[in-house]
Amino acid sequence: MQRKKEVYFVISFLVILLLVSVVSAGLFDNLFKKTGHAPQAPQDVSVYVGGAPVIDSPTSPDPGPGYDPSDSFATTTIPITIEVTDTDGVADLPDGTIGLTFVVELSSGAIIKTPSGSFCTPTDIDADTRSYACNIEMNHYDPADDWDLYIYIEDSATNSDTTTIIDYTKYNLLSSITDPINPTSLTWPSLASPQNNVQSDNDPTIVVNRGNDDRHILIRAYNLIGEDNGGYSIPSTSFAVSDILDQECTVAGVNLNADGINTDTGINANPGPNDGSDPDDCDGSNEVCVYYCLDVPAGLISQTYSTTERGEHWVVLYG
């Protein structure tokens, strides 16, 4: 009889051990999760000591579609409402100066935002709960990414609570350049056939990055067709570009691809604050100039060559 009891005890122990191993491995989480993002889930840290404030909300990421930068150079407001309870009453809580930071981690370091004016507007909900309406102002050039939210609150007795929400909300990607691009068309002085290394006489085109997209300028070029005799043309591969004056006709210039195929120029107009130059120039951190060079092939007849006959303008792309 005693032997049987021992065996039942061993069986019970094994069953419990198995169940514990299954639960602690998060196996059921893996079974039912849908996004595969468990490792990125919010990491809430709440500590409650008698009389200490407790951050009731937010406790999880904002489920909305994220916030959009504005290429009118206006800031984008991200409103965040925080609710805090303190059993000692709302009088124990700060009026509006609470610790709130909005952070994105980049390979170049972290960018940290705090509420505008470092102040949130408090509103008492009841005797021991207060809400704080905070606004984070985002610039048009702030990076597109998932931003984290850190909240810290301290009452008059220096009791405190903190909340960390990883990937709280998304700041979307805005690709935007000034349009129409300046100048709207390129010209060259009188040309001979053949003639190499001829610089455009009305470049550069000035590209102003009005968004937060940090990619290259692409050019989709088309052959220039003779306006009188369409049997003659200047291929798009006869052109080269550079963002440095007088480099466009050297080996540093990037040759454009064949008709209708995008060329990655490697030129980047970095996202950045608008320098306010009017008209645009190439001096701002978000501005870049593109210079053009032409090698006129041999065998062309004397006439005007342009994109007019083809009806396809060259496209300056951001992407």
Place this chain on the structure above:
Amino acid sequence: MVNKILGLTIILSVLLISIISAGVIQPYWDTHPLTMNLGETKTVTFKITNPGDVAVDYEVELKKGQDIASLSKTNYNVPPKTQNTEVPLTITIPSDYDKQVQNIALTFYKAQEGANEGMVGLTTGYEVSFDVVLNDPANQGNSLGLVIALVIALIVILILIIVIVKRK
């Protein structure tokens, strides 16, 4: 004096009108993929912006991912001073889709305005792309298999113990 003020106002107006821009807001991009399941349909909404003073026309072309993505409309008139002209892209993953990742690429072209006066007319556009990543059904199957294996192991252990007890 009146003439001077009038002349200055007109010049300033021309300068203001000449500064135009247009852009594309993307909810997903190269480092922010869209995650989906087999048999699922989602709509991804891009927005065309136009902070300028005149309306602009845009053409949208789906360049990659036509096997799962479609545009219901390709031409858009974007009113001035707006940034919410929505371009919905519908993505449907067939239940038997065999790719784990599919790149979606679109090009937004600003419609060119008339014939240019120079040799090379210029317009602008945007290349937009992101990945659609499928939740791995194989991994889910592995988890289910692990549970089944654990249950079977438990049963085997129980049977072994019962057999041992009965022998004694």
